Amino acid sequence: MKLFRFRGGVHPEGRKESAALPIIKMPLPKRLRVPMQQHIGAPAEPVVRVGQYVLKGQLLGSAVGAISAPVHAPTSGTVVEMGMLPAPHPSGLPTFCIVIEPDGKDQWEEFPVPRDPQEMPSEIIAERVAAAGVVGLGGATFPSAVKLGAANSRHIHTIIINGGECEPYLTCDDRLMRERADEVIDGVRIILHAMRWGRAVIAIEDNKPEAIAAMTAAARGYGNIEVAVVPARYPAGSEKQLIVNVTGREVPAGALPASIGVLMHNVGTAYAIHQAIRYGRPLVSRIVTVAGDAMREPRNVEVPIGTLVSDLLEFCGIREEPARLLMGGPMMGMSLSHADVPVIKGTSGVLAMARHEVTTSETTPCVRCGRCVSACPAGLVPLEMAARARHDDMKGAEEWGVMECIACGSCSYVCPSHIPLVQYFNYSKGKIALERERTRKNNETRQLIEARRVRVEREEAEKKARAAEKARARAAAKQAAAQQTEEVTP
Amino acid sequence: MTVPVTSPHIHAPLSVQRMMIDVMVALLPATAYGVWLFGWPAFNLLVLCLATALASEAAALTIAGKPITRPLTDGSAALTGWLLALSLPPWAPWWIAVMGSAFAIIVGKHLFGGIGQNIFNPAMLARVALLISFPVELTFWVAPHPLNSPTSPGFVESLGITFMGVSNPDAISGATLLGHVKTELGRGVEFAQALPDYYSFSAIGLGNISGSLGETSALLLLLGGVYLLARRIISWHIPATMLATLALLAGVMHEINPARFADPLYHLLSGGVMLGAFFIATDLVTSPGTSRGQLIYGAAIGFLVYVIRTFGGYPEGVAFAVLFMNAMTPLIDHYLRPRIYGRDRSGKPLAYTHEERRQ
Numbered sequence: 001m002k003l004f005r006f007r008g009g010v011h012p013e014g015r016k017e018s019a020a021l022p023i024i025k026m027p028l029p030k031r032l033r034v035p036m037q038q039h040i041g042a043p044a045e046p047v048v049r050v051g052q053y054v055l056k057g058q059l060l061g062s063a064v065g066a067i068s069a070p071v072h073a074p075t076s077g078t079v080v081e082m083g084m085l086p087a088p089h090p091s092g093l094p095t096f097c098i099v100i101e102p103d104g105k106d107q108w109e110e111f112p113v114p115r116d117p118q119e120m121p122s123e124i125i126a127e128r129v130a131a132a133g134v135v136g137l138g139g140a141t142f143p144s145a146v147k148l149g150a151a152n153s154r155h156i157h158t159i160i161i162n163g164g165e166c167e168p169y170l171t172c173d174d175r176l177m178r179e180r181a182d183e184v185i186d187g188v189r190i191i192l193h194a195m196r197w198g199r200a201v202i203a204i205e206d207n208k209p210e211a212i213a214a215m216t217a218a219a220r221g222y223g224n225i226e227v228a229v230v231p232a233r234y235p236a237g238s239e240k241q242l243i244v245n246v247t248g249r250e251v252p253a254g255a256l257p258a259s260i261g262v263l264m265h266n267v268g269t270a271y272a273i274h275q276a277i278r279y280g281r282p283l284v285s286r287i288v289t290v291a292g293d294a295m296r297e298p299r300n301v302e303v304p305i306g307t308l309v310s311d312l313l314e315f316c317g318i319r320e321e322p323a324r325l326l327m328g329g330p331m332m333g334m335s336l337s338h339a340d341v342p343v344i345k346g347t348s349g350v351l352a353m354a355r356h357e358v359t360t361s362e363t364t365p366c367v368r369c370g371r372c373v374s375a376c377p378a379g380l381v382p383l384e385m386a387a388r389a390r391h392d393d394m395k396g397a398e399e400w401g402v403m404e405c406i407a408c409g410s411c412s413y414v415c416p417s418h419i420p421l422v423q424y425f426n427y428s429k430g431k432i433a434l435e436r437e438r439t440r441k442n443n444e445t446r447q448l449i450e451a452r453r454v455r456v457e458r459e460e461a462e463k464k465a466r467a468a469e470k471a472r473a474r475a476a477a478k479q480a481a482a483q484q485t486e487e488v489t490p
Numbered sequence: 491m492t493v494p495v496t497s498p499h500i501h502a503p504l505s506v507q508r509m510m511i512d513v514m515v516a517l518l519p520a521t522a523y524g525v526w527l528f529g530w531p532a533f534n535l536l537v538l539c540l541a542t543a544l545a546s547e548a549a550a551l552t553i554a555g556k557p558i559t560r561p562l563t564d565g566s567a568a569l570t571g572w573l574l575a576l577s578l579p580p581w582a583p584w585w586i587a588v589m590g591s592a593f594a595i596i597v598g599k600h601l602f603g604g605i606g607q608n609i610f611n612p613a614m615l616a617r618v619a620l621l622i623s624f625p626v627e628l629t630f631w632v633a634p635h636p637l638n639s640p641t642s643p644g645f646v647e648s649l650g651i652t653f654m655g656v657s658n659p660d661a662i663s664g665a666t667l668l669g670h671v672k673t674e675l676g677r678g679v680e681f682a683q684a685l686p687d688y689y690s691f692s693a694i695g696l697g698n699i700s701g702s703l704g705e706t707s708a709l710l711l712l713l714g715g716v717y718l719l720a721r722r723i724i725s726w727h728i729p730a731t732m733l734a735t736l737a738l739l740a741g742v743m744h745e746i747n748p749a750r751f752a753d754p755l756y757h758l759l760s761g762g763v764m765l766g767a768f769f770i771a772t773d774l775v776t777s778p779g780t781s782r783g784q785l786i787y788g789a790a791i792g793f794l795v796y797v798i799r800t801f802g803g804y805p806e807g808v809a810f811a812v813l814f815m816n817a818m819t820p821l822i823d824h825y826l827r828p829r830i831y832g833r834d835r836s837g838k839p840l841a842y843t844h845e846e847r848r849q
Contacts, residue, residue, distance in 0.1 A: 007831070
């Protein structure tokens with residue numbers, strides 16, 4: 001198929017040694033800590049109590065509101081603690097978690113399983129995906145059922161299945177595609193069925209020939225599923241960039257991919273959907289790449305959600321105290337201040353980076369070399385935005401398009417002055433969003449005050465009118481009475 | 491355990507210092523050739539420029555109360571001094587080197603706020619300031635005196651030339667190629683006759699002629715330029731458009747009137763064009779940041795070089811052309827922004843037709 005090119009991007013060293021290693025299963029740790037907030041949207045609301053025995057896959061927290069996802073027990077065992085505990089969150093603040101002590105039986109709850117998903121009504125598929133707590137496993141953790149549902153009403157013609165995995169080090173999607181290609185394709189077919197029509201394009205970077213071969217073989221025989229091999233260039237796995245790669249179209253500013261008929265799911269999400277529909281199994285585990293030179297060797301591990309990073313590191317064998325501990329990839333991942341946090345649905349990797357792997361260079365003044373401009377896949381001018389953000393000129397930063405930044409880190413990666421550009425932009429975005437929210441609230445308040453003023457005025461006027469009316473009526477009555485008297489007394 | 495930091499957590503093996511070192515490596519062949527060609531006085535000039543540039547940088551940083559070691563070792567100040575030396579007459583006296591380098595660093599760079607803040611290329615600013623202030627010294631051109639030739643002054647003798655203004659009895663001075671041809675054309679001589687006897691493509695290509703210290707060898711400068719392109723320190727946009735515009739204009743004019751206007755190769759290989767195209771116009775700080783901006787910037791410099799050389803008062807115009815376009819750079823950067831993803835050039839969100847959306 002014809003492919004297109006997106007603007008900018010960088011070529012970081014792949015460091016995908018773990019691609020050669022098969023997925024191994026993590027044995028059950030002593031305790032599992034399951035946060036209620038593992039997705040974009042409202043946190044789940046707990047439905048169990050301390051001391052309760054739960055089966056694997058049993059509901060721990062139910063979804064709240066339109067954009068949310070339920071959370072399930074990753075194994076059978078007893079709820080031993082509930083409360084605010086450390087969990088991966090950009091704020092670094094504790095979130096509400098449920099702690100389970102496994103009983104070692106790992107016994108599943110019984111779920112109804114359909115004979116043939118292809119005969120299920122598509123609304124039911126979306127419902128079951130929602131109930132299984134499936135979220136985007138590429139890292140965004142957006143509830144998948146919302147996409148399946150919303151798309152039904154629109155003209156989706158292309159489902160892009162994201163097997164890009166452009167982040168260095170990470171190979172969990174690569175291994176999944178190699179080892180469980182049939183299951184992933186089954187998940188893709190279920191998605192296609194839920195969407196009723198259209199085609200699916202599985203996009204894989206050209207540095208994963210085995211995954212490409214496996215997926216191509218598994219997709220054979222399905223006319224509406226094809227594999228597209230995209231050039232390996234970071235951030236090819238980013239939604240907006242991959243859409244350009246495959247369709248040649250850009251998602252218009254401020255709109256969703258669905259507005260141009262495109263929908264994207266990660267390969268891991270397709271697999272999770274397959275599990276949810278075929279076996280009725282909620283999302284309670286995921287494949288995590290554990291790598292970095294502070295590890296004895298890299299690994300791909302299937303980990304129960306809620307496993308503590310410290311347990312995972314111990315299981316995989318850590319060599320030295322990492323200079324930096326990351327959750328996710330090295331380009332967009334979050335740095336963890338300690339390993340006492342659980343693996344969550346969006347955890348694609350845990351990287352224990354040795355000193356020589358991470359940048360610690362001092363920042364020097366910008367020399368306007370323009371490398372950030374050529375690297376930016378969003379078409380922005382990072383050096384100009386940074387110059388303004390640095391002086392707290394949010395208006396200027398916004399004019400230069402800071403809100404369109406996708407935080408991919410390409411600019412910071414190439415900056416010869418080692419300026420923490422992404423940090424400037426995240427700060428600016430947060431500040432501008434706050435300002436917008438404030439303006440919105442002010443406007444709302446102003447509107448309410450205005451509405452009240454109008455109402456009060458109207459009521460005053462009505463009161464006056466009524467009073468005048470009454471007075472008139474009284475006067476008329478008086479006059480009539482007077483006339484009558486006149487008539488009566490000639 | 492570890493301190494949380496923002497992504498990305500890895501970095502390309504790149505720093506300002508590495509880039510500056512690469513530029514110096516690229517300058518080495520042409521510089522070594524220039525020093526060999528013009529002897530010890532040229533060596534003195536180079537050393538004085540480098541030393542003064544570094545000393546001025548240290549002084550300016552101290553006065554501004556900024557840290558000194560790191561900026562001093564990033565190579566930018568040394569490179570400024572180096573480039574200035576290459577653009578000066580090779581036997582220029584010591585005070586030209588010292589005044590020029592100090593002016594470049596203190597006025598050209600630090601008065602604007604230091605590295606990254608200057609509008610004009612410091613070396614070119616200094617060169618033009620010197621040319622206007624000291625036209626005699628700046629147009630004293632010696633003929634080549636290669637180190638291994640009998641007429642080349644010895645080291646002790648060279649100190650006399652550089653510091654005492656002793657005139658060397660063996661030194662043969664003469665006009666540069668551009669200067670000579672301009673004078674001849676001005677007298678009404680036809681271009682083909684105006685060319686000096688030594689003129690040949692190999693002579694001006696290799697650079698065995700009189701001229702600025704590091705500008706004579708077009709081939710060695712081109713070699714350095716190719717190295718910079720290969721190392722991705724510079725992109726092709728500025729040198730390609732600058733050289734192409736100059737060649738195109740020269741070609742058209744030469745075609746129209748070969749007697750009055752010089753041919754393209756003459757323009758490309760002579761004077762400061764090669765040094766300018768690969769090392770001066772591509773200065774990171776003072777050139778546009780976007781590729782579209784660089785195309786316009788490069789083309790405009792090529793155009794200005796031709797216009798100044800052909801119709802202006804000076805035989806050479808690279809420094810003026812670069813400075814003029816330096817001044818235009820903020821304007822170019824303001825108007826020629828890249829197109830933002832999902833928006834058209836005017837900044838409005840993209841709008842697809844119904845049919846396009848369905849494909």
